[in-house]
Amino acid sequence: MTNLATQALTATFTRLYRLSHLASMAAWDQAAMMPPKGSEARATALAELQVLMHQTLTGAELADQFRAVDGVPLDDVEQASLREMRRQWQQANLLPNRLVEAQSLAQSRCEHAWRKQRKENDWQGFLENFREVVELARQEGSLLADAAGTSVYDALMDKYEPGMRSAEIDRIFGDVKGWLPELIRKTMEKQAADAVIVPQGPFPIDQQRALGLKIMTLLGFDFEAGRLDVSTHPFCGGVAEDVRITTRYSEDDFMRSLMGIVHETGHARYEQNLPREQLHLPVGQARSMGIHESQSLSFEMQVGRSPQFLALIAPLVQQHLGQQSAFEATNLAALFTRVRPGFIRVDADELTYPAHVILRYEIERALMDGEIEAEDIPALWDEKMMAYLGVDTRGNFQHGCLQDIHWPGGSFGYFPSYTLGSMYAAQFFASMRRAQPNLDAQLQAGQLTPVFNWLGQHIWQQASRWETAELVTRATGETLNPVYFRQHLERRYLGA
Amino acid sequence: MTNLATQALTATFTRLYRLSHLASMAAWDQAAMMPPKGSEARATALAELQVLMHQTLTGAELADQFRAVDGVPLDDVEQASLREMRRQWQQANLLPNRLVEAQSLAQSRCEHAWRKQRKENDWQGFLENFREVVELARQEGSLLADAAGTSVYDALMDKYEPGMRSAEIDRIFGDVKGWLPELIRKTMEKQAADAVIVPQGPFPIDQQRALGLKIMTLLGFDFEAGRLDVSTHPFCGGVAEDVRITTRYSEDDFMRSLMGIVHETGHARYEQNLPREQLHLPVGQARSMGIHESQSLSFEMQVGRSPQFLALIAPLVQQHLGQQSAFEATNLAALFTRVRPGFIRVDADELTYPAHVILRYEIERALMDGEIEAEDIPALWDEKMMAYLGVDTRGNFQHGCLQDIHWPGGSFGYFPSYTLGSMYAAQFFASMRRAQPNLDAQLQAGQLTPVFNWLGQHIWQQASRWETAELVTRATGETLNPVYFRQHLERRYLGA
Numbered sequence: 001m002t003n004l005a006t007q008a009l010t011a012t013f014t015r016l017y018r019l020s021h022l023a024s025m026a027a028w029d030q031a032a033m034m035p036p037k038g039s040e041a042r043a044t045a046l047a048e049l050q051v052l053m054h055q056t057l058t059g060a061e062l063a064d065q066f067r068a069v070d071g072v073p074l075d076d077v078e079q080a081s082l083r084e085m086r087r088q089w090q091q092a093n094l095l096p097n098r099l100v101e102a103q104s105l106a107q108s109r110c111e112h113a114w115r116k117q118r119k120e121n122d123w124q125g126f127l128e129n130f131r132e133v134v135e136l137a138r139q140e141g142s143l144l145a146d147a148a149g150t151s152v153y154d155a156l157m158d159k160y161e162p163g164m165r166s167a168e169i170d171r172i173f174g175d176v177k178g179w180l181p182e183l184i185r186k187t188m189e190k191q192a193a194d195a196v197i198v199p200q201g202p203f204p205i206d207q208q209r210a211l212g213l214k215i216m217t218l219l220g221f222d223f224e225a226g227r228l229d230v231s232t233h234p235f236c237g238g239v240a241e242d243v244r245i246t247t248r249y250s251e252d253d254f255m256r257s258l259m260g261i262v263h264e265t266g267h268a269r270y271e272q273n274l275p276r277e278q279l280h281l282p283v284g285q286a287r288s289m290g291i292h293e294s295q296s297l298s299f300e301m302q303v304g305r306s307p308q309f310l311a312l313i314a315p316l317v318q319q320h321l322g323q324q325s326a327f328e329a330t331n332l333a334a335l336f337t338r339v340r341p342g343f344i345r346v347d348a349d350e351l352t353y354p355a356h357v358i359l360r361y362e363i364e365r366a367l368m369d370g371e372i373e374a375e376d377i378p379a380l381w382d383e384k385m386m387a388y389l390g391v392d393t394r395g396n397f398q399h400g401c402l403q404d405i406h407w408p409g410g411s412f413g414y415f416p417s418y419t420l421g422s423m424y425a426a427q428f429f430a431s432m433r434r435a436q437p438n439l440d441a442q443l444q445a446g447q448l449t450p451v452f453n454w455l456g457q458h459i460w461q462q463a464s465r466w467e468t469a470e471l472v473t474r475a476t477g478e479t480l481n482p483v484y485f486r487q488h489l490e491r492r493y494l495g496a
Numbered sequence: 497m498t499n500l501a502t503q504a505l506t507a508t509f510t511r512l513y514r515l516s517h518l519a520s521m522a523a524w525d526q527a528a529m530m531p532p533k534g535s536e537a538r539a540t541a542l543a544e545l546q547v548l549m550h551q552t553l554t555g556a557e558l559a560d561q562f563r564a565v566d567g568v569p570l571d572d573v574e575q576a577s578l579r580e581m582r583r584q585w586q587q588a589n590l591l592p593n594r595l596v597e598a599q600s601l602a603q604s605r606c607e608h609a610w611r612k613q614r615k616e617n618d619w620q621g622f623l624e625n626f627r628e629v630v631e632l633a634r635q636e637g638s639l640l641a642d643a644a645g646t647s648v649y650d651a652l653m654d655k656y657e658p659g660m661r662s663a664e665i666d667r668i669f670g671d672v673k674g675w676l677p678e679l680i681r682k683t684m685e686k687q688a689a690d691a692v693i694v695p696q697g698p699f700p701i702d703q704q705r706a707l708g709l710k711i712m713t714l715l716g717f718d719f720e721a722g723r724l725d726v727s728t729h730p731f732c733g734g735v736a737e738d739v740r741i742t743t744r745y746s747e748d749d750f751m752r753s754l755m756g757i758v759h760e761t762g763h764a765r766y767e768q769n770l771p772r773e774q775l776h777l778p779v780g781q782a783r784s785m786g787i788h789e790s791q792s793l794s795f796e797m798q799v800g801r802s803p804q805f806l807a808l809i810a811p812l813v814q815q816h817l818g819q820q821s822a823f824e825a826t827n828l829a830a831l832f833t834r835v836r837p838g839f840i841r842v843d844a845d846e847l848t849y850p851a852h853v854i855l856r857y858e859i860e861r862a863l864m865d866g867e868i869e870a871e872d873i874p875a876l877w878d879e880k881m882m883a884y885l886g887v888d889t890r891g892n893f894q895h896g897c898l899q900d901i902h903w904p905g906g907s908f909g910y911f912p913s914y915t916l917g918s919m920y921a922a923q924f925f926a927s928m929r930r931a932q933p934n935l936d937a938q939l940q941a942g943q944l945t946p947v948f949n950w951l952g953q954h955i956w957q958q959a960s961r962w963e964t965a966e967l968v969t970r971a972t973g974e975t976l977n978p979v980y981f982r983q984h985l986e987r988r989y990l991g992a
Contacts (some may be wrong), residue, residue, distance in 0.1 A: 019548075021541035022518045025525055035528075037721035038738025045517035050546070052515075225533035242534030 005072040006082070008065040012056065013085055013385040018282040019053050021239050026242045028237040029139060030108070031405075032053045032229045036116075043108030050104040057092035077465070078284070084464050087162065103140065106132045106467060107410040113230050114408040123397040124379060126408070127374060133410050134367060134374050139369055141412070153368040157413035160289035161420060163468060164182035166365055169416050171483050173358045176419070181388075184351050187339045187493040196334045199326035202251040203318050211254070211320035212261040214249065215313060219265045219299060220452055221245075222272050225397065233261045233405040236267035236296070240279050241266040254321060255335065259300055266299030267292055269452070273460035281462045287471055288415060293421025294428065295459065301350050301410050302429045302488075303451060308368050308443035337492065341389035343399035351493060354422065355388040360404070360415040424472060426484040428455070431476040501568040504561040504577070506777065509581055512549055513776040517735050519545050522732040524740045527887040527901075529726045539604030549614055553588035569877040571777070573961070580778035580960050583658065590639045599636065602628045604907040610904040611728050619893040622904070623870060629906050630863060630870050637864055637908070638697070653909030657916060658786035659964060665912050668978050669854045671916070675982060677884075680847050683835045683989040690738065693829045695822035698747040707750070707816035708757040709811060715761045716948055717741075717797060718768050729901040730756045730842065732763035732792070736775050739764040750817060751831065755796055763788055763793030765948070769956035778951075780959045783967055785910060789917025790924065791955065797846050797918060798925045798984075800948060803829040804939035833988065837885035839895035847989060850918065851884040854913040856900070864908050873897050903943050921966060922981040924951070927972040 011077075016374060023046060031044050038198065056062065066089065110129035117126045144155035146328025199205045212228060226243035238244030245264035286292050297455060303309050313328035318327045325331065339349045345356035363380050366372045372380065381401040383400050385391045391401035401407075406414050432454045433439050444452050456474035469479045490496040498934050510949040528537050552558065562585065570578060605627035612623045633652065640651035650661050708724060722739035733738035741760035743753045766782060774780025782788050799805050799846060807825035814823045821827065835845045841852035862868045868876065877897040881887045889896035897903075902910050928950045929935050938946050954971035961967075965975045 015544055018537075018541040018544035021537055022522055025522055026518055029521055033723065035720050035722060035738060038735070040738040041514075041517055041735055048514035049958070050517060077806055084767065220535070224531050226531060227529065240535055241537040242531060367502070372656060444865040 004076070005069045006078060006160075007060075009069065009082075009085060012065060013063050013282065016056055017054055017057075019049060023049050023053070024118075024237060024239050025242075025244075025487055026248045031233070031235065032231045032236070032244065032246050036112075039108070039112040042104055043112070047101045047104035048109055049086060049103045049110075049454060050300055051097055054092055054095070054097055054100040054194060057089055059095070060164040060312050061227065062089060062179075065090050074258065077144075077491075080465050081278075081281055082282040084285075088282055091144065091159070094147050095140060095414065099136065099143075100140055103133075103136045103410060105114075106136055107408070110410075111405060111408040114405070114428075118232070118398055118402045121396070121402070123378060123402060126397075130408065131374050133408065137412050138368060138370070151369055153365045153413060156368060157416060159418050159467070160411075160414045162288055164416070164420070165292070169361065172423070172480075173361065173416075173419070175488075180351070183489060183493065184309060184341070184355075187220055187351055190494065191334075192205065194334055197326040197328075197331050197357075199254070199321075199324055199335070201253070201322050202229075203254040207250040207320045208249050208254050208257050211316060212257060214316050214320070215258065215261060215481060216265050218316075219269065219303075219448070220261065220312070221265050221268055224444070225246070228261065234264055235405070236264045238271075240271040240274050243271045253334070259278040259304060259336070262304040263296045263463050264299040266296035270295040270460050273456055274463050276462055278463060284456070284462055287459075287462070287464050287466075289417035290420035290424060291459065291468060293417045294424035295421075295455065296427060297418070297421045298425040298451075302425050303448070304445070305336045305350060306440075306443060308440060310336055312446050332420065339493065341391050343385075343391060350422075351489060352389055354419045357415050357419040358386040358495060359388055360406075363401075364407070364412045364415060370442075420480070423480060423482050423485040425482055426488040427476050428458070428493070429488070459465060477493060501565050502570070502574060505558075505578075505581060508552065509673075509778065512552055514546060515549050515552075519549070519734050520733060521738075521740075525725045525766075526738065527607075527725035527729070527731065529734070533732065534783040535604070535608040535727075537599055539608070542604055543597045547593055547597045548986070550588055550591070550593055554593070555586055558585060572604070574655060576961050577774075578775055579963075580781075584778055586643075587640065587655070590643050591636060595632065599629075599632045599906060600887075604905070606906075607806040607901060607904040610898065614728070614894055614898045616632065617892070617894040617898070619874060619898065620897060622893075624915065626904065627848060627870050629904065631779060633770070633906050633908050634866070636721055647865055648863045653912060656907075656910045656913050660786070660912070660916070664813045667920070668976075669857065669883050669912075669915070672850050672980060675923050676847070676850060679835070679985060679989065680835060680851075685836060685846060686990065687830075690770055690830055691825050692834060693820075693822040693824075695750070695817075695820055695831070699750040700816050701745040701747060701843055703816045704745050704748045704750050704753050707812060708753060710812050710816070711754065711757060712761050712764075714809070715758065715944070717761050717764055720765055721768055723882070724757065730760060731901070732767070734767075736767045736770050736781075739767045750813075754813075755800060756842065757783070759792045759796040762792035764898060765795070765951075766791040766827075766956050769952055770959050771957055772960060778960060782865040783955075783962075784962050784964050785913035785957070786916035786920060787964060787967065789913045790918075790920035791835060791951065792949075793914070793917045794924060794951060798921050798943070801829075801832045801846060801988075802936075802939060803893075804936060807940070808942050820922075829901065835989065837887050837893070839881075839889065839991075840899055841888060847985060848885055848930040850915045853911050853915040855880040855884055857896075860903070860908045860911060879898055916976070919976060919978045919981040922972075922984040923968070923972050923977055924954070925984070926980040 026042065026046055031465070033449065034042060036436070059454070066086065068455045069082065106129070106149055110133045113129050114126060138152060139161070141152035141156040145152045148155050148158065151166065156248055157164055157166065161467065207229070216228065225241060226238065226298035228246065229246050230248055232248065234247045236245045243259070245268050247260040247264065249257045270292060274286065275284055293306070302441065307329070310332040314327060314329040314332055318331065319328065337350065339351045341352050342348060345353065345385060359381070363372070367374065369375070378397065378401055382394050432451065436442070436450055439450060459471070466474060473479055522542055523539065530538060562582065564955070565578065602625070608627045609625050610622060634648060637648035639653040640654070641648045644651050644654065646654070647662065653660055653662065705724070712724065713719070722734065722741065723736060725740065725742050727742035728744065730743045732739065732741045741757070741764050743756040743760065765937055768787060770782065771780055773979070806828040810823060810825040810828055813828065817823065822831070833846065835847045837848050838844060843847065844852055855877070858880065859868070859873060863870065874893065874897055878890050881889045881896070920957045928947065931950070932938070932946055934948060955967070958967055962970060969975055
């Protein structure tokens with residue numbers, strides 16, 4: 001935005017961008033590097049910064065700057081930029097400083113303690129901190145909801161997927177609940193006859209890491225502008241200029257860290273390829289968390305678990321983990337599409353993954369809308385895990401409701417982004433295949449560039465230029481259409 | 497400070513402490529973790545934060561808060577706290593925002609480019625960024641000097657060693673220059689007859705790191721409140737609650753990383769043992785960089801290179817690096833006290849180290865006081881290295897004037913802290929030995945606790961409660977007295 005009238009606004013949002021750089025890096029460090037005794041000082045430092053940023057967003061100066069552009073003629077890009085700035089500004093102005101500070105502190109503390117409590121299966125200990133996180137999130141949601149005229153949960157979800165409402169999620173997830181159990185059942189029946197060779201560990205962590213780095217390179221990760229580290233819960237953090245992804249390793253299982261890395265690399269490439277010249281403004285930043293997950297899931301599900309990609313990396317796997325017949329391309333493809341209901345969302349196969357998300361969505365919506373309380377979570381978790389996946393989680397909080405970082409971190413309303421992301425990804429690849437009918441042949445030949453080019457042009461470079469529905473329509477010719485997701489799954493798992 | 501009148505002041509300095517937490521962590525990351533393309537975003541983010549902190553220090557609100565405590569009765573501790581807050585406040589108020597921002601940006605950029613330029617021996621490239629760093633430091637020094645009635649250099653040195661003046665440094669260093677060359681000569685002559693067994697590498701970096709961690713444990717480093725990582729230039733950073741030390745490894749030489757780690761662990765223990773309840777206030781923070789270096793050099797020189805300590809760690813060295821006769825305790829003692837003039841300050845032996853410092857002091861003082869320009873540095877460096885140590889550095893910028901991070905980082909006036917630190921350390925240990933005549937026997941028996949207790953009681957726990965001269969007098973019965981340093985060196989190197 002070079003318009004004179006918008007210069008002051010641009011300067012303020014640039015300042016906010018710089019401060020958010022420090023917040024992102026401190027949060028990455030907190031998860032990937034920080035020793036336990038640093039926790040309290042980090043929590044107060046981050047809260048101080050959050051308050052400071054919030055004061056900037058709610059100050060009289062910024063209000064004046066917005067007023068100064070009222071009625072000023074703006075071109076399309078400037079209007080989009082203003083729209084995104086205004087969205088952040090309006091949301092922030094609904095929240096008092098003391099709530100922002102209290103949330104930052106409560107979330108840091110809860111998340112930090114959770115790391116240990118999770119290992120120790122300590123739900124009661126967790127609950128002590130978690131109640132406050134829930135209470136504060138409800139307060140936030142309530143303030144946002146009053147202004148937006150939505151439910152508390154919808155107001156919170158809007159932070160991650162602007163414009164999305166639970167009525168639509170209910171419709172979409174209701175549909176999935178209609179056909180997914182049968183698809184899982186048929187797939188497991190079909191796979192029961194397959195002779196899959198199980199890889200024999202241990203798989204040394206150094207070798208898993210080296211393999212991960214090779215695959216990141218293959219997927220175009222720019223190591224001059226990012227890193228791979230380790231954390232309790234894998235994530236993609238840092239800033240667009242310096243993307244920090246993490247994974248976790250187990251000597252018994254190389255598949256989890258491998259697919260985790262592929263997933264986070266998808267997030268990373270989105271960030272690394274946002275338009276440089278607009279990064280400091282909201283319009284230059286990632287569109288939404290649903291779109292963000294569509295990129296990680298394009299990498300993990302559409303590309304990563306495809307037979308073409310697995311054939312491509314089979315030699316790398318053998319090079320790093322040794323020669324085993326389990327590492328033959330066809331066996332890898334069988335392994336990475338094997339459907340087996342399990343405890344852990346991030347380790348779930350493609351078919352059971354949506355069930356994990358739907359369960360969390362139903363619980364967190366009820367929790368935020370006041371239908372249940374924090375202490376009701378385990379029983380609901382157990383019931384739904386049994387109903388949706390036939391998995392018994394009773395008493396197993398560690399591999400149950402304590403497994404994810406989202407709730408201790410106060411991110412209620414995020415979970416739907418994963419399944420929306422899967423659906424967007426399927427829709428993108430359907431569109432890509434229509435435009436490039438030989439896409440699979442190219443992947444087979446080790447050509448990933450067509451995928452990167454399509455995503456780069458239609459998603460990465462668009463940043464927040466368009467609202468989500470418009471972005472998706474421009475990329476694929478229609479708004480979100482879950483049919484592509486179902487088609488993708490049926491084709492991959494039933495050969496339909 | 498629980499005094500009502502000082503509550504507002506305490507709140508402001510607590511806020512500054514929290515923001516400085518983020519600055520310290522971002523600076524650590526910049527040196528130890530950040531990939532190259534993160535540099536520009538980091539530099540602008542750090543500059544933004546520096547300006548913000550500076551605005552807080554120079555704002556009307558803080559001025560009012562200081563005014564509100566004028567004439568209020570304060571106890572001794574409160575007075576000390578006020579003295580330290582006022583010192584920071586007064587210094588900050590001499591500097592305009594735009595200078596603080598320009599310095600932060602110029603230093604970040606120069607330091608970042610220096611990492612590569614150093615490797616590439618690129619003095620000319622370095623000079624392009626460095627000229628601005630010099631110019632801005634002179635501006636800063638000049639503003640501080642006008643107020644303090646000192647020279648530009650003295651005003652800058654005062655940031656690191658409050659109250660110290662170059663007239664005193666000249667006296668002290670002049671004395672050292674009188675006796676050191678002869679001591680070096682005699683020592684080398686004496687050592688020429690010693691049969692020292694040179695350890696045979698390579699020494700795997702993993703093993704060096706594991707050995708370093710063991711030695712940090714032996715020296716009392718709290719790994720729940722800190723980390724060991726790698727950086728181009730070793731340093732101790734982070735915050736008191738979470739101390740980040742770094743080292744660098746070479747497969748050819750384990751001695752450098754080992755002594756580097758011992759040195760930084762000394763800094764770390766000072767930080768880790770500052771009084772918790774006052775950490776958020778200037779009075780609860782480290783006294784000065786001279787005192788800080790006295791702790792690192794107590795660990796490295798007084799303890800680390802003593803035959804008692806080397807006998808203690810000889811089994812650890814053998815355990816990690818294998819059985820070699822070079823790793824026998826007496827040979828280790830000979831290796832770690834071997835005097836050989838060399839290029840690199842941080843790798844220098846105890847005797848030639850002061851020459852490295854004196855040379856830098858003389859150059860940086862002349863540079864800041866406008867007697868020379870940045871482009872004059874290499875010739876002066878060459879001349880002084882030849883005169884003081886007989887080392888030819890012509891054309892070798894990498895191992896010459898480009899070796900240290902201080903100048904690219906804009907820290908002019910820091911270098912004297914090292915030799916002041918050596919002198920304080922020698923004085924502390926002389927005092928310790930007077931109080932505990934069996935100290936060496938205890939060290940011999942592996943008892944390091946008496947040393948930690950003495951330093952803890954007299955230095956660490958005192959933080960900035962006293963000005964430096966008072967701190968040293970309370971600890972040792974007199975102000976800085978360089979005679980102990982000379983006695984220590986003559987005893988250790990000539991057995992005098």
